[in-house]
Amino acid sequence: MKPVYLDNNATTRVDPQVVAAMLPYFTEQFGNPSSMHAFGAEVGGAVKRARKQLQSLIGAEFDHEIVFTSGGTESDNAAILSALEAMPERTEMITSAVEHPAVLALAAHLEKTRGIKVHIIPVDAKGRLDRDAYRAALSTRVAVVSIMWANNETGTLFPVVDLAEEAKAVGALFHTDAVQAVGKIPIDLKSTAIDMLSLSGHKLHGPKGIGALYVRRGVRFRSLIKGGQQERGRRGGTENTPGIVGLGKAAELAELNMHDEVTRVRSLRDRLEKGLLQRIPNTFVTGDADNRLPNTCNIACEFIEGEAILLLLNRAGIAASSGSACTSGSLEPSHVLRAMSVPYTAAHGATRFSFSRENTDEDVDRVIEAMPPIIEKLRDLSPFWQGAGEAPAAFKPVYA
Amino acid sequence: MWDYTDKVKDYFFNPKNAGVLAGANAVGEVGAISCGDALKLMLKVNPATEVIEEARFQTFGCGSAIASSSALTEIVTGKTIGEALALTNQDIADFLGGLPPEKMHCSVMGYEALQAAVANYRGEEWHDDHEEGALVCKCFGVDEGVIERAIRVNKLTTPEQVTFYTKAGGGCLTCFEGIEQVLARVNDSMVEDGLITAEAAYRIGSVDPRAMKAKAQPKQLRQPKVDIDRVMAARPSADVTAAPAPGAAAPAPTRMAAPAPRGPAVSPLAPSRPAAPKLTTLQKIKAIEAAIERLRPYLKADGGDCELVDVDGDTVQVKLSGACVGCQMASVTISGVREKLIETLGIPLKVVPV
Incomplete structure (x- = not known):
């Protein structure tokens, strides 16, 4: 039976058209774009085309606002470190409790080693940012705000356009980790006050190891990787030309498929969610159901543990993901679900299904059929399960 | 994806002795839902013989927690209370053919549940020192x-x-x-x-x-003994x-x-250790070769492999292949191979991947 891949927030299949576009840049078009000969010139043109394709996808005003990097984590690091270096008189930063480790681990490191004051803005039970706490933290001491566009675990969208305006008012730079958002929802940077944006190739059917950082024209920037004059001196190192070409093609395809993403993919996700909620008791959707990515569904099942769910799903040929502690080797469940105060009884049993344009109706049918008996089996094994509806004390309908 | 042995998978997918044991007279509960791991072990002990006649479990936890719990019930059934108390978490892990290092705590949970159940049987209070x-x-x-x-x-x-x-x-x-x-x-x-x-x-x-x-x-350096x-x-x-x-x-x-x-x-x-036996070069190479041959099935079980390339003095050159290539744990595998060779031959050796 064909496997059902529903872990597209982890990574996506590289589109065959992307692979085809990349291949010549390993072989005949192997030149270094910096070279002063025909080999370099052709490749230089390809890099420029990719930059334009990406510019179009994220609605940047200029193509030179795109800096190619090795991926989302490098982009996040480059943006935050640049802002702090460019504005040494400002010694604070703001981020949220549900950011990716690429931001949170860096923030913790900066706090420890450089004495940067980090404001971590909490979220409510639906994963929505505490706007009052955000406003309270903003001041002229803040160098940079880094708030994700969409959360990787729940898909919850953050009002980054508004948040950026508020940051601009105090002169702070606004960075957004949009790794999960780019290619899944329309983005038009030129109409916003967002200064920097991180994106990653492999989340939108592009290759791994390539990403980009958008840096608005005029934003003071200090390169993270010191080296040659590549990327206008903003990122040293010979360009990953096949990766860049692949990312460009992936961006073009994402733009072409944007309508499909926000209509058909969304309806697949919604059907899966409804189907599971109807068939499985003591189960609820986490995150802001009305305001999230069209492809992400995070469902928490009470009294069972996520890794066990994933192993059984995997045996049924279904690939999903979990915020459970056991899948990461730590003892704490997902920091995102904990920040949302999802009770422990359910946080360990949260399962994320994330779709892409390659998923079908049949995939949804398969999961709806496979999931209920899996949950039932594990609950039968669980010492905490007392039967549907008989443990209302721990069940908080606020998340439903 | 965790690297579970087939036995772990089997005990997870088809757990034995799952569910409530009616009439249990030794019950141990350890862990907590907040930690993501909890085990309730239920035993029926014959008061006359102190033999554990039946064991069942309920577990909230990951695949290896469920497998460890089920394995524990299999191990203790038929044993006396005294025999059961002598078990360690390593016995549970061994029974399952090993657990990933990050998952060893699952076997510890089984060990603790057993201690708690026995304490419960004896009317004592068990203190979780974990x-x-x-x-x-x-x-x-x-x-x-x-x-x-x-x-x-x-x-x-x-x-x-x-x-x-x-x-x-x-x-x-x-x-x-x-x-x-x-x-x-x-x-x-x-x-x-x-x-x-x-x-x-x-x-x-x-x-x-x-x-x-x-x-x-x-x-x-341990006793040169092959087991x-x-x-x-x-x-x-x-x-x-x-x-x-x-x-x-x-x-x-x-x-x-x-x-x-x-x-x-x-x-x-x-540091009292027996003196290492004197081996000729040929004997040494043969012994190394044989030891590596005996290790290979275990590496193969994990999708990897290892072959002897050369022996130069006390340096053993090996080639890792299959899943061992690029594995983050490759250096650990190498040190495991070295430890095994040293244990078998009783002389210090260096193992280098080539």
Whole structure:
């Protein structure tokens, strides 16, 4: 039976058209774009085309606002470190409790080693940012705000356009980790006050190891990787030309498929969610159901543990993901679900299904059929399960 | 994806003895839903013979927690209470053909549930002495609590000693700085308590970890004895903090200070070892070849493989292939191979991948 891949927030299949576009840049078009000969010139043109394709996808005003990097984590690091270096008189930063480790681990490191004051803005039970706490933290001491566009675990969208305006008012730079958002929802940077944006190739059917950082024209920037004059001196190192070409093609395809993403993919996700909620008791959707990515569904099942769910799903040929502690080797469940105060009884049993344009109706049918008996089996094994509806004390309908 | 053995998978997918045991007279409950792991072990003990006649479990937890629980019920059925108390978490892991290092705590949970159930049967109160802390050594699955206790009880003042007593740092040594920090912190408080002198306390940076690796090697010299059943012990996943915690029956001074359950104690303070046998070069190469051949099935079970390329003096060149290539644990595999070779041949050897 064909496997059902529903872990597209982890990574996506590289589109065959992307692979085809990349291949010549390993072989005949192997030149270094910096070279002063025909080999370099052709490749230089390809890099420029990719930059334009990406510019179009994220609605940047200029193509030179795109800096190619090795991926989302490098982009996040480059943006935050640049802002702090460019504005040494400002010694604070703001981020949220549900950011990716690429931001949170860096923030913790900066706090420890450089004495940067980090404001971590909490979220409510639906994963929505505490706007009052955000406003309270903003001041002229803040160098940079880094708030994700969409959360990787729940898909919850953050009002980054508004948040950026508020940051601009105090002169702070606004960075957004949009790794999960780019290619899944329309983005038009030129109409916003967002200064920097991180994106990653492999989340939108592009290759791994390539990403980009958008840096608005005029934003003071200090390169993270010191080296040659590549990327206008903003990122040293010979360009990953096949990766860049692949990312460009992936961006073009994402733009072409944007309508499909926000209509058909969304309806697949919604059907899966409804189907599971109807068939499985003591189960609820986490995150802001009305305001999230069209492809992400995070469902928490009470009294069972996520890794066990994933192993059984995997045996049924279904690939999903979990915020459970056991899948990461730590003892704490997902920091995102904990920040949302999802009770422990359910946080360990949260399962994320994330779709892409390659998923079908049949995939949804398969999961709806496979999931209920899996949950039932594990609950039968669980010492905490007392039967549907008989443990209302721990069940908080606020998340439903 | 975790690297579970087929037996772990089997016990997870088709758990034996799951569910409530009516009429259980020994019940042990450990763990908590907040930790993501909880086990309720139910035993029916014959009061006349003290034989465990039936065992069942209920587990909230990951695949290996469910498998460990089920394995435990299989292991204890038919055993007397006394026999059951002698079991360690390593017996559960061994029964399953090994567990990934990060998952060894699942077998510890089984061990603790058994202790709790026996205490319950005897009408005693069981105290959970399982201290959780950050995982310091990932190769051997040693957490901060274990290291702290070993330092305090045994008055350890060097990172080498920490490795000897807890195995933390015996693998890739990426955790060296973590060990240093715990050691310095605990030593400081020991100085305050008057347990050690300020001069003896460890200072961060006073040991060069590059020197430490070589120093730590002699501990791996064990009796030259081949026991294929224990080859699994060469794998880091099966060779973890295995000494029993203070049980209801025979309280040991500390979990880590107790001798390892298998083989002779490896404490550096007891360096009495048999002299290594003299081997000709040909004998040596043949013995190395045979030892590697015996290891290969275990590597193959994990999708990897290893072959002998050359022996140059005391340096054994091996080639790792299959899943071993590019595996983050490859260096651990190499040190496991080395440990096994040293154990078999009884002479110090260096194993290098080519």
